[in-house]
Amino acid sequence: MAYTPNNNPYIAGDPYSYDLKWLIRKIKEHDSVINNISSTIEDAVIAALGKHEPTYYESAAELIASGQKAATIAYIEGYYDKGDGGANLYYITDDYNNIIGLDFYLTMSEPNKWAIPVILTPYVTPEMFGAKGDGATDDTAALNIAVKYKAVLIGAKTYMIDASASVYLENASITGVDKIFSKIKAIPNDLTSYSIIKVLSNSSINNLTVEGERGDHIGTTGEWGFCLRIEDASNIYIDDVILKDAWGDGIYISAAENVNIGHAYITNNRRNGISVISVDGFNADYLYITDTRGTNPQKAIDFEPNDHDNEKIINVNIGTLVTSGNTYGSLNFYNMGEADITIDNVISYGEPSP
Numbered sequence: 001m002a003y004t005p006n007n008n009p010y011i012a013g014d015p016y017s018y019d020l021k022w023l024i025r026k027i028k029e030h031d032s033v034i035n036n037i038s039s040t041i042e043d044a045v046i047a048a049l050g051k052h053e054p055t056y057y058e059s060a061a062e063l064i065a066s067g068q069k070a071a072t073i074a075y076i077e078g079y080y081d082k083g084d085g086g087a088n089l090y091y092i093t094d095d096y097n098n099i100i101g102l103d104f105y106l107t108m109s110e111p112n113k114w115a116i117p118v119i120l121t122p123y124v125t126p127e128m129f130g131a132k133g134d135g136a137t138d139d140t141a142a143l144n145i146a147v148k149y150k151a152v153l154i155g156a157k158t159y160m161i162d163a164s165a166s167v168y169l170e171n172a173s174i175t176g177v178d179k180i181f182s183k184i185k186a187i188p189n190d191l192t193s194y195s196i197i198k199v200l201s202n203s204s205i206n207n208l209t210v211e212g213e214r215g216d217h218i219g220t221t222g223e224w225g226f227c228l229r230i231e232d233a234s235n236i237y238i239d240d241v242i243l244k245d246a247w248g249d250g251i252y253i254s255a256a257e258n259v260n261i262g263h264a265y266i267t268n269n270r271r272n273g274i275s276v277i278s279v280d281g282f283n284a285d286y287l288y289i290t291d292t293r294g295t296n297p298q299k300a301i302d303f304e305p306n307d308h309d310n311e312k313i314i315n316v317n318i319g320t321l322v323t324s325g326n327t328y329g330s331l332n333f334y335n336m337g338e339a340d341i342t343i344d345n346v347i348s349y350g351e352p353s354p
Contacts, residue, residue, distance in 0.1 A: 163186040204238065
């Protein structure tokens with residue numbers, strides 16, 4: 001691994017790589033760069049680095065098979081293969097109490113010994129937890145572990161998701177390195193209802209694509225397959241995303257507060273681009289919603305409470321909305337109860353009037 005001589009912890013041009021020597025020096029100086037491990041383990045890591053340099057392995061499998069002794073540090077250069085994005089430090093322990101409550105660890109081949117990941121960067125990658133991002137492997141479990149570490153960076157790869165299980169995003173963020181090629185995609189299924197990502201409170205999604213499976217959907221019924229489901233959630237921030245090919249909606253919003261969406265391209269979804277059931281505080285700008293077709297209402301944005309007596313759609317402010325090719329046009333207001341909706345600018349091409 002090449003190291004940079006300056007004080008930048010990241011190697012230029014490679015978001016998956018960081019200057020390990022710089023980080024180890026900061027750890028030895030008791031500078032806080034270790035994330036998501038207990039103070040007991042952090043003290044043990046500092047002590048181990050004071051005595052030994054890390055032992056290097058090309059993969060997690062090599063580390064697991066190594067028999068490396070406890071109270072030492074290992075560095076894997078990739079989870080499956082060197083350079084695959086899963087690189088990380090591990091602390092080797094034979095103290096079972098050190099792993100209780102951890103979301104992720106490696107079980108060594110030697111009985112009663114475990115490798116605990118020492119998260120050094122401000123983000124994690126799904127590859128650190130076994131994701132492949134090869135467009136074929138089910139990466140649902142790895143992504144759900146990764147988001148527990150708060151900030152997730154996904155590469156220019158395709159991560160396949162079991163949409164019946166969903167990725168649960170809460171108090172966390174997912175950011176792609178490339179809006180088009182950093183992709184979270186549903187595995188083809190026969191479900192009438194699914195959510196690729198369930199977006200819960202205090203979460204953000206940036207610079208990536210979330211893609212459904214309508215072209216490969218196995219069933220014929222249902223209309224509730226969503227790229228993003230924002231429900232019983234608050235303080236949501238979504239920016240610079242592509243949401244496409246859902247069996248139902250690009251985004252479904254219900255019982256939510258303070259939802260913020262910008263620079264979203266939402267296309268080729270089967271029911272609606274965005275469905276708004278109930279919300280208090282929905283701020284959006286530069287929404288581009290196209291080619292919604294397949295099952296009604298087939299609108300760019302559908303404002304439609306399930307229970308108009310008890311569900312409100314209030315404090316909605318949309319700046320620019322551009323729509324094109326949606327079967328029944330840009331906007332729908334149905335079964336409305338209390339509502340407060342402002343839309344500054346609607347630009348519609350090739351579809352019925354709003």
